[in-house]
Amino acid sequence: MKLLIFSDSHCRTELMNRLADKYKTVINGIIHLGDCTEDVSELYNICSNIPIYQVRGNNDYDNSCPAERTINISGHTIFMTHGHRQRVYYDTTSLYYAAAQNGSDIALFGHTHVPYLQNEGGIIVMNPGSISLPRSSKEKTFAFLTFENGKTEAAIMSAENEVVKKIFSLHI
Numbered sequence: 001m002k003l004l005i006f007s008d009s010h011c012r013t014e015l016m017n018r019l020a021d022k023y024k025t026v027i028n029g030i031i032h033l034g035d036c037t038e039d040v041s042e043l044y045n046i047c048s049n050i051p052i053y054q055v056r057g058n059n060d061y062d063n064s065c066p067a068e069r070t071i072n073i074s075g076h077t078i079f080m081t082h083g084h085r086q087r088v089y090y091d092t093t094s095l096y097y098a099a100a101q102n103g104s105d106i107a108l109f110g111h112t113h114v115p116y117l118q119n120e121g122g123i124i125v126m127n128p129g130s131i132s133l134p135r136s137s138k139e140k141t142f143a144f145l146t147f148e149n150g151k152t153e154a155a156i157m158s159a160e161n162e163v164v165k166k167i168f169s170l171h172i
Contacts, residue, residue, distance in 0.1 A: 007033035007110030012132035034082035057082035083109035
């Protein structure tokens with residue numbers, strides 16, 4: 001089971017759509033962590049048979065899309081949020097507690113446009129960074145979550161100049 005994860009596309013969808021098209025034969029789901037929810041409509045056309053999960057961000061005004069969401073995949077409980085409500089610019093403590101409160105072992109967020117990956121008290125906390133407007137470097141980033149043979153890999157990927165490379169990963 002492999003999930004492709006994006007955040008903070010901000011209506012700049014060309015790279016996100018190319019990556020979805022490139023990986024659609026090897027992924028089992030797509031997650032978009034907000035800013036901008038309307039960008040996901042193109043993903044439904046590209047990956048019509050793949051489930052897509054999304055939450056809204058601080059720049060999204062579509063109230064039909066939840067601000068937080070919990071999904072269960074491959075025996076894992078995944079808490080999804082954009083992160084602005086948990087004040088992730090300062091630290092991930094509120095995010096960690098929100099995930100722990102509902103029994104999640106993975107917490108995904110966006111908002112900062114900066115990739116982040118840590119194991120915090122047994123919870124994988126990950127921000128894929130921004131697929132269109134990175135802040136920590138010039139590299140546009142996204143992520144994969146892979147569940148295989150009882151093992152989990154969370155990986156942050158760079159997608160610059162048509163070259164995809166792993167920046168860092170965490171194995172559980």
